[in-house]
Amino acid sequence: MTDTGERKTAMDAPEAPRPEDGLDARLVVDRDTFRLDVALTAAPGEVVALLGPNGAGKTTALRALAGLVPLSGGHLRLDGAELDRTPPESRPVGVVFQDYLLFPHLTALDNVAFGPRCRGARKAEARARAAAWLDRMGLAGHAGAKPRRLSGGQAQRVALARALATGPRLLLLDEPLAALDARTRLEVRAQLRRHLAEFEAVAVLVTHDPLDAMVLADRLVVIEDGAVVQEGGPADIARRPRTDYIAQLVGLNLYRGRAEGHTVRLGTGPAITTTEDLAGPVFVAFPPSAVTLYGARPAGSSARNLWRCEVAGLESHGDQIRVDLTGELALAADLTTVAAAELGLHPGAPVWAAVKATQTHAYPA
Numbered sequence: 361m362t363d364t365g366e367r368k369t370a371m372d373a374p375e376a377p378r379p380e381d382g383l384d385a386r387l388v389v390d391r392d393t394f395r396l397d398v399a400l401t402a403a404p405g406e407v408v409a410l411l412g413p414n415g416a417g418k419t420t421a422l423r424a425l426a427g428l429v430p431l432s433g434g435h436l437r438l439d440g441a442e443l444d445r446t447p448p449e450s451r452p453v454g455v456v457f458q459d460y461l462l463f464p465h466l467t468a469l470d471n472v473a474f475g476p477r478c479r480g481a482r483k484a485e486a487r488a489r490a491a492a493w494l495d496r497m498g499l500a501g502h503a504g505a506k507p508r509r510l511s512g513g514q515a516q517r518v519a520l521a522r523a524l525a526t527g528p529r530l531l532l533l534d535e536p537l538a539a540l541d542a543r544t545r546l547e548v549r550a551q552l553r554r555h556l557a558e559f560e561a562v563a564v565l566v567t568h569d570p571l572d573a574m575v576l577a578d579r580l581v582v583i584e585d586g587a588v589v590q591e592g593g594p595a596d597i598a599r600r601p602r603t604d605y606i607a608q609l610v611g612l613n614l615y616r617g618r619a620e621g622h623t624v625r626l627g628t629g630p631a632i633t634t635t636e637d638l639a640g641p642v643f644v645a646f647p648p649s650a651v652t653l654y655g656a657r658p659a660g661s662s663a664r665n666l667w668r669c670e671v672a673g674l675e676s677h678g679d680q681i682r683v684d685l686t687g688e689l690a691l692a693a694d695l696t697t698v699a700a701a702e703l704g705l706h707p708g709a710p711v712w713a714a715v716k717a718t719q720t721h722a723y724p725a
C-alpha cells in the first residue's frame with residue numbers, strides 16, 4: 361500500500377507471498393460460562409466469513425482478533441508476527457463496526473483521516489490519504505459532509521475507507537450490512553464485494569446472514585457454541601450442511617443416518633432412499649421444494665420416500681407456504697398458496713409427504 365492509499369497500483373512486480381503471510385490463529389477466550397475455542401487461518405487476499413447463530417461467539421472472535429478481549433489461550437499470528445500481546449491501537453488491523461461508529465462532529469474526510477492520524481501520519485498527509493480513499497469509494501463529493509448527512513450506504517463506505525486508510529493487514533467487519541434496509545443492502549453488498557475483492561490482505565467478517573456470507577466470502581467458518589462446526593467454500597457448505605443450523609440457513613431438510621447402498625436408515629426412524637450408493641454414517645439432505653404433499657395415501661404411487669405426517673405449522677414466504685411437518689419424519693415442505701388451499705392444510709391436518717430419491721443428496725458424515 362502506498363502513502364496515498366492507492367493499492368495495487370505499483371503491483372507490476374509483486375513480492376512473492378511468504379508461507380507465513382496471512383492469518384494464523386487459534387482463539388481461546390473464556391467469558392464466565394462461555395468458552396470460545398476456534399482455529400482460524402486465512403491467506404492474504406482471502407475473505408473469511410464467521411457465520412453462526414446468536415451467542416455462538418462470532419463477535420468475541422472478532423474482538424479477540426482486534427485485541428479488544430484478551431486471549432486465554434492459543435495464538436494469534438499475522439504475516440508471521442505474534443500479535444497476542446500487541447495493544448489494539450498498535451495492531452495492523454482495521455475494524456468496521458456494525459453501527460460504523462463514525463464521529464458525528466467530524467466530516468467524512470476527517471473521519472477517514474482519523475485512522476492514519478492515530479498511526480502517526482501528519483495532518484496534511486492523513487487528509488490527502490483520506491481524500492484518495494473517499495475518491496476510491498465514490499464519495500469525493502461528500503468529503504465535507506458530517507455523518508448525519510450521509511445515507512446508510514455512504515456511512516458504511518466512509519467506515520470502510522477509515523478502516524482501509526491505515527493500510528491494515530487484517531480487516532475486520534462486524535455485521536457490515538446489518539444497519540441497512542433491504543434495498544440499500546443489495547447495492548452496498550455488491551459494492552462491498554468489489555472492495556473486498558481488491559483488498560490484498562486478510563478480511564474477516566462476522567454475519568448471521570447466510571446471503572452476506574455466501575456473496576462476500578471466499579470461505580465460511582461456521583461457529584456454534586464457541587466451536588467451529590463446519591468450514592469450506594460457500595457452495596460446498598450450502599450443498600453439504602453438517603448441522604441443523606446450517607441446513608436451516610441454506611433451506612434444506614437434513615438427516616443423519618447409516619447408509620447401506622441406496623437406503624439410509626435414520627436411527628429408530630424411517631429410511632430414505634437415495635440415488636447415491638454409500639456405506640456407513642451419512643447425511644441426507646433435500647430441499648423443502650422437493651416435497652409433494654397428499655391429503656390421502658397416493659394410490660399406486662411408486663415413491664419409496666413416502667411418510668405419514670401431520671401439519672405442525674404453516675408460514676407464508678412470498679408466494680409460497682412453508683409447511684412444518686411432524687410424524688414418521690419431521691420435515692419442511694414448500695407449496696404454492698393454491699396447492700396449500702386445495703389440500704385444506706391446517707395445523708393438525710394429516711398428510712402424506714413424498715420425495716423422489718433423485719431429489720435427495722447423501723454424503724458421508
Ligand SMILES: Nc1ncnc2c1ncn2[C@@H]1O[C@H](COP(=O)(O)OP(=O)(O)OP(=O)(O)O)[C@@H](O)[C@H]1O
Nearest residue numbers: 391392394412413414415416417418419420421568
Ligand atoms: N462481556 C461479556 N462477559 C461475559 N460473557 C459475555 C460477554 N460478552 C459476550 N458474552 C457471552 O459470550 C457468548 C458469545 O457472545 P458473542 O457476542 O461473541 O456471540 P455472537 O456469535 O457474536 O452473537 P450475536 O450474533 O448475537 O452477536 C455469549 O454466550 C455471550 O453471552
